[in-house]
Amino acid sequence: MTVSPDTPAKQARRTGLPLGWLGLLPFALFALLFLILPTMNIVVGAFQTPDGSLTFQNIANLFQPSILSAYWISIRISFATALLGCVIGFGIAAAVTLGNLPAGLRGPVMTFSGVASNFAGVPLSFAFIATLGRLGLVTVLLREWFGINLYSLGFNLLSFWGLTLVYLFFQIPLMVLIVTPALDGLRREWREASDILGATGAQYWRMVALPILTPTLLGTFALLFANSFGAVATAYALTGSSLSIVPIVLFAQIRGDVLQDPHLGYALAFGMIVVTGIANGLYVWLRAKTERWTV
Amino acid sequence: MKPKLWSWLVFLIGFAYFALPLIGTLEFSLRKRRGEYSLDAYAWVFEDPQFRETFGYSVVMALLTIVFGMLLVVPTAYWVRLKYPRLRPLFEFITLLPLVIPPIVIVFGYIRLYNTSSFLPMTGTTFGTNMLLMFGYVTLSLPYMYRAVDTGLRTIDVRTLTEAAQSLGAGWVTIIGRIILPNVLIAVMSGAFVTFAIVIGEFVLAALLNRPAFGPYMQLIGANRAYEPAALAVIAFAITWFCIGLMQLASRMTPQSRAKRS
Numbered sequence: 001m002t003v004s005p006d007t008p009a010k011q012a013r014r015t016g017l018p019l020g021w022l023g024l025l026p027f028a029l030f031a032l033l034f035l036i037l038p039t040m041n042i043v044v045g046a047f048q049t050p051d052g053s054l055t056f057q058n059i060a061n062l063f064q065p066s067i068l069s070a071y072w073i074s075i076r077i078s079f080a081t082a083l084l085g086c087v088i089g090f091g092i093a094a095a096v097t098l099g100n101l102p103a104g105l106r107g108p109v110m111t112f113s114g115v116a117s118n119f120a121g122v123p124l125s126f127a128f129i130a131t132l133g134r135l136g137l138v139t140v141l142l143r144e145w146f147g148i149n150l151y152s153l154g155f156n157l158l159s160f161w162g163l164t165l166v167y168l169f170f171q172i173p174l175m176v177l178i179v180t181p182a183l184d185g186l187r188r189e190w191r192e193a194s195d196i197l198g199a200t201g202a203q204y205w206r207m208v209a210l211p212i213l214t215p216t217l218l219g220t221f222a223l224l225f226a227n228s229f230g231a232v233a234t235a236y237a238l239t240g241s242s243l244s245i246v247p248i249v250l251f252a253q254i255r256g257d258v259l260q261d262p263h264l265g266y267a268l269a270f271g272m273i274v275v276t277g278i279a280n281g282l283y284v285w286l287r288a289k290t291e292r293w294t295v
Numbered sequence: 296m297k298p299k300l301w302s303w304l305v306f307l308i309g310f311a312y313f314a315l316p317l318i319g320t321l322e323f324s325l326r327k328r329r330g331e332y333s334l335d336a337y338a339w340v341f342e343d344p345q346f347r348e349t350f351g352y353s354v355v356m357a358l359l360t361i362v363f364g365m366l367l368v369v370p371t372a373y374w375v376r377l378k379y380p381r382l383r384p385l386f387e388f389i390t391l392l393p394l395v396i397p398p399i400v401i402v403f404g405y406i407r408l409y410n411t412s413s414f415l416p417m418t419g420t421t422f423g424t425n426m427l428l429m430f431g432y433v434t435l436s437l438p439y440m441y442r443a444v445d446t447g448l449r450t451i452d453v454r455t456l457t458e459a460a461q462s463l464g465a466g467w468v469t470i471i472g473r474i475i476l477p478n479v480l481i482a483v484m485s486g487a488f489v490t491f492a493i494v495i496g497e498f499v500l501a502a503l504l505n506r507p508a509f510g511p512y513m514q515l516i517g518a519n520r521a522y523e524p525a526a527l528a529v530i531a532f533a534i535t536w537f538c539i540g541l542m543q544l545a546s547r548m549t550p551q552s553r554a555k556r557s
Contacts (some may be wrong), residue, residue: 023374024382030367031389032431033415035437038404039396042433045407091305099302115532116313118492122513123531126524128518138315169316172309230397233498237514247399254403254503269400279393281296 038042042274045266059268067249067264071271074229074246077160081167086217088168089175096176097183110180113173120170120231125238128166132157158239166238167228174227175220182216219286226279230272246272317532324525336526345512353501353509356425357494361487364440367433369483370454372444373475375409376453384443390441393434402431402500424504436490443489443546447482448475481548488542492535 049055062068096106131138134151142148156162186209194204232247241252246268253265327335340346375386375460393401406426409417417423453475460470467522476483498510513531 020374020378023378024371027367027371027386030430030433034405034434035389035392035396035401038401039392040410041408042400088309092309093300095305099299099305101302101306105306111540111543112313114543115536118489118539119532119535121496122498122510122517123528126513126517126528127316127320127532130323130528131316134526135323137319137322169313172312202511226395229377230399232399233396233510236498237517240518247397249440250399250403251503252500254399254406262401265403269403272397272400273395276395276397 003029025088025291032199036228039273041264042269045263046270048263050263058263059270061264062267062271066244067268070244070246070249071275073160073244075275077163077167077245078225078229080160080164081171082221083227084164085168085171085175086221089172090129090179090217092172093176093180093183097180109176113176116173117170117177121233122237124166124169125234128157128169129238132162132165158243163235163238163243166234167231170223171228174224178220178223179213179216182213186212215286215289219283222279222283222286227285229279301440303337320525320528320532324529336522337530340516340523340526340530342535345507347508349509349512352507353495353497356429356508357427357491358434360436360494361490364427364433364436364490365483365487368437368440368444368486369476369479370471371446372441372469373453376445376448377457377509386441387445390437392437394438398431398435399499399503401434402428402503405431406503420503424506428500428504428506428508431504432490432494432497435493435497435500436486439489439493440483440486442478443482443486447479450482451475451478481545485542485545488538488545492542495534496531 046058047054047056049057062071092109095101096109128136130136132150132155133139139150142150149184157166190208192206194208199207232251235243235245236251237249239248241248250265250268250272253268324336325332325334327333327339353415371386406418409415409423409427411419417427456474456478459469460474465474496510496513497508498514501508502511502514513524513527519550
């Protein structure tokens with residue numbers, strides 16, 4: 001834009017303009033006070049001693065066996081639920097979009113996915129206790145009808161695989177919600193063109209469809225990873241404090257149950273920001289790369 | 296074309312995985328009376344004064360969150376579209392941050408930043424803590440609220456409407472309250488229902504700020520009762536289903552999706 005002498009039109013427009021930034025002030029203030037500053041407070045605190053001077057000791061303190069193992073189990077659970085969520089969710093989305101199921105199924109599947117992806121937290125853990133707990137419906141029926149005792153076979157809801165099974169209840173639907181539009185974006189012409197050129201179904205998927213979908217799939221994987229990494233309520237209601245995953249350790253720390261050093265809490269939280277930040281940064285980046293395919 | 300076998304197989308396995316916990320919960324919630332099905336667990340829940348208090352508290356919180364979120368987001372999204380379109384990516388990024396930063400970290404920051412010895416001692420009084428919790432919920436709902444409103448604004452010609460209103464002598468409050476808001480109301484509603492579903496069962500913020508909300512109540516019942524948690528889960532699931540159903544209805548009614556489908 002060039003600076004030109006004031007035309008009447010410009011003058012008229014200007015009457016509202018100089019204070020235009022005031023319109024953004026409430027939101028900026030809100031975001032600063034309740035999103036940015038609290039987070040900065042944690043990040044800065046992770047590098048401070050109790051009297052306020054700079055230190056890396058808090059971060060270094062994260063590298064003790066109990067905390068490392070908490071991060072490790074959190075990362076493993078998040079990885080497993082993200083991976084299985086992606087694979088199974090992809091399967092369901094593919095069945096609904098490409099598998100020639102009755103058209104009437106699609107609407108209910110999408111609606112249910114919307115509900116189930118929001119049905120996390122405390123009630124979800126109740127649902128699984130009522131189903132696969134020691135007195136749960138499936139546990140009892142398997143024992144009475146087939147003589148299979150899940151718990152004597154080593155199954156436990158309050159374990160790595162138990163938690164993974166529970167988390168999948170909101171991970172799979174999230175994948176279905178995200179990947180269905182992407183599958184719709186695969187154009188029929190691409191399939192027909194590859195058929196005409198003599199490609200098999202497997203070749204079409206390996207050389208055409210999957211390369212196009214890869215950024216979406218990887219991006220969704222990152223989103224699911226962060227989604228499960230930050231989840232507290234489900235695990236807490238399910239296991240109490242018995243399973244040491246990072247959010248639970250942090251929750252107990254904030255409540256003042258364990259750990260002596262408050263600044264270790266900052267470092268724990270900072271570690272969580274770093275992990276979910278990386279996962280989501282990946283998501284945003286890959287999302288931008290896919291944009292050109294979703295015509 | 297005939298349905299493919301594998302697609303039925305995948306669908307049925309998925310169906311079983313999602314249906315069994317729901318059936319299991321429903322069945323479990325009816326088992327309180329020995330030897331027969333009954334609604335005793337539900338009766339216990341509904342008669343529990345704590346249920347009524349915490350549920351009422353969370354409903355009020357959810358409504359306040361929606362109203363405050365609307366007052367914050369609608370004028371901002373409108374203003375950004377009208378005056379600062381170049382800042383849109385920045386606002387989208389900020390409003391997506393609550394998905395990146397885990398809620399437990401955000402509330403940890405609140406507790407440290409607004410404790411009794413800080414510059415803004417919100418946690419010092421019950422009212423202040425309630426406000427802080429509400430602001431926290433607004434923050435959690437930002438990704439859904441902002442996107443819903445921004446999508447709604449895309450379907451109307453913001454500039455023309457504004458200039459038309461201005462030429463008729465309308466001020467900013469009139470423009471936003473009587474022109475823009477009614478036009479994006481359906482979009483706002485779809486954001487509002489998701490917000491309601493999130494707030495009503497939220498646990499971490501309420502537990503760490505020590506407020507008597509529905510989420511911590513459910514957790515408490517889960518730790519102390521046998522059949523009542525299942526009844527609560529059924530109730531919570533019904534609420535979620537209701538909210539998301541209304542949200543989908545609302546988003547189906549927006550002009551933009553109508554145009555897309557035709």
